[in-house]
Amino acid sequence: MRGDALNHREALRRRIESGAARVGVLGLGYVGLPVVTAFSGAGFRTLGFDIDERVVRRVRRGDSHIGDVPARTVAAVVESGHLDATTDFGRLAEMDAVIICVPTPLGKTGDPDVSHILDALGHIRDGLRAGQLIVLESTTWPGTTRELLQPELEQGGLTAGEEFFLAFSPERVDPGNPTYTFTNTAKVVGGLTASCRELAASLYERVIDEVVSVSSPEVAELTKLLENTFRAVNIGLVNEMAVIADRLGIDIGEVVEAAATKPYGFMRFTPGPGLGGHCLPIDPQYLAWKMRTLQYRTRFIELAAEVNAEMPRYVVDRVAQALNRHRLPLNGSRVLLLGVAYKPGVGDVRESPALDVAELLGRQGSEVCYHDPFVPRLALEGGDLESQPLTAELLASSHATVVITDHPQVDYDLVLEEARIIVDTRNGLPQGAGEPAEPGGSLLYPLSGPPREGSAPDLKPIAGVDPGGGEAIPLDDLARRYRMSAGDQP
Template sequence: MKRPTRVPGGGILHRAAQANRISRCAGSSWTNGFSTAVAAPPANDRTLSPVHVGVVGLGYVGLPLAVAFAEAGLRVTGLDTDPARVAGIASGRSHVGDIPDDRLGATSARFVATTRPSDLAVADAILICVPTPLTPEREPDLGPLLAAGRVVAGQLRAGQLVVLESTTYPGTTRDQLLPLFEAGGLRVGTDVHLAYSPERVDPGRTDHTLRSTPKVVGGVTAGCAEAARELYARVCDEVVVVSSPEAAELAKLLENVFRSVNIALVNELALLCDRMGIDVWEVVDAAATKPYGFMRFDPGPGMGGHCIPVDPFYLSWRARSFDMTTEFVELAGKVNQQMPHHVVERVQRSLNDVGLAVRGARIALLGVAYKAGTSDTRESPALKIIRLLRELGADLRYHDPLVPTVEGLESSAFPAVLDEIDLAVLVTAQPGIDVDVTIARAPRLLDLRGVTRGHDADHVERL
């Protein structure tokens, strides 16, 4: 079996060809597509070094990539369908928490954002960083990815490198993008390069950055993989080359399924500990003292964010086309999706202990983002908790220093949010939420994150 090649960062690519760049008509939507022919550079220029990078999608993945390449001295064109987002970038305002305004502003001489797909024609390498959500039936929705692919296909010219970064199921790069790109007559591996390199962004994290996190790449051909490796070596200290796009696609899913399964395991243990009257946090703390054969995962109110609640469904959907059911993976998803219901049950029990019903109870939720240190509420368990408590008639308020509005509510100031309430529920331990003040001011507190460990108080309960 071929082993992944671990390649240290470095290595200077050849200078890219500047000739035969012909501008094409602009469009306002990725779904339009473009097919106007563009003169190709000479064949001997097709493997030259990228000096101009295009990034399709300027969200939490695309914007940091664009900034990183601009900081490395490359010219960058970023394409996004949201005019407000593009205007904000042009004025130096970042919409991504990991990229402060001053860092974005420092790249203005090399990084230009646009809504015109034709501006990608000048790029030597194009990185696709668009969402890959689920349909209402919890199946892969490749709509944004295919729309972006059609836009790139409309601008494609010989000598370019295209890399997909969006998380997806194994086979997407080869089965979906390759036919799009070859429909115009160019051949992948001969005229253009195509590769997959999964994003590894963890919003709010500062100890592992794009530079320090190893970058996995898999090319349709060995030449495609090498082109992608050399590009990413500009901004990553280590590039890990695998044998194919499929291996890279599945590696990304494995990373997130691993977390989903282990979070489900400890969440199920929390349910059992609740029935047995055992402190799950004490159990996890004790198990974590083992220096080998154990990796710590903490229980919580459920999963959230851009990857872990979504990616397992991409894997299980793809597995069904091979006559296989990923029962372990799907069971983990069910356990994690039920945790908000368990939280609401705990809220009911806590209020019942003091003779109160949920209907009419004044409940303050502390932290509504899916994890601490971010403003991201995508798939946050807090959203489901809010909806369930509303259905039961609770009088809700919340505080989150990074999320000004959610579900029709506005964030209340801390600690005033704790005044005249019946119960506080700490959903996400955001910076700025003082645990000691919360314990002192809340008449009852349900801690879903275990941050009150070490505080003995009769009115404090933990998941």
């Protein structure tokens, strides 16, 4: 058996080093498409697998559905014959290496949902053959590779580390980041055995500038969770500081700017309306879940998640406060959301705090509309919304304009000139050399602290919009009603 294992390893190593290995990427989304185009661009014959026929058709005709991967990049490798795509998972058996890039969301109960991984393993197991390398890139809890993938794949009778090879290498894709890409971001690799690690590292070294080998898949799995938990916890801290600053009447944006001048012992994190995207709100919960199975509660992680989850509610309270200051209730007011994607420069709305803000405003009777140059349509519980063109008329006809996602493509000069009330949840509209934006005809409310007084706009009722009429509702009463309507106990 040792001789056979050596033969399998050496044969695969030679195919990888010569560029003859066939590479399959299972899942062609935000992670998988950059991976498959990187390997095909390096000269490997690659095959992308996806359950979505529309995605497969687009890739096969040389088009891209992911903003970070230009269509010309896909077209070049398709035309060269190095990239193809399919929904036929039976062809996984043809691959020398299979990289799994499928989603790992949370289920309805908040527990990890690894159904996509299990589906992928089922397809791979059906055609698994000796000499194949299987790598999981999807984020998951420490132990998944050894406890889930290995026994699932060994059901066919082959032994991991001897007849096939198994490794974990966490994805490090940052959508919308043109500086750090798949190929120039260091790649962590942990294998089930030394042979598994060496083969996986050898594969990635063909396309990535720096590969960091670690002692086990568990180390690699926890590395990814540490990276994103670190960010989520620190964002939770600065979000709580924003709430504290507001109680003290202080602009948290100015505080963060001042603290960031310290050249040591401080790392800048900025507050906002909450966490979004597939990673930050979810990855720490995978770790928390795993530790609960070991009778340990990750109190710090869970507290940060609680703070971050409360930020959309804080934003709605902030909007209510701004409107209430001008004797306008939430009920009946038209509220414009600027940006609904979870981060600037992308069209991804997964876990975006804008979804919660829109839903909560709608429950209070607000008429919600939005503008986002990357998101043409937004699906909400109460019905779909379409992005509105950003015009002076739209801004002037909205009682409040709320900056949720600070896309650089938005005309903020127009916003500052025409909006009536602005609530800036990102604390500093992009303007000139990082200087705080000064309102033109608007009243600008930062995430915390007092408004920046400008030439106050005319806040008389807007024609065709009835903001409720009558006297203004006291903020405490409004907040109490709001919490009850959101399902809390009185």
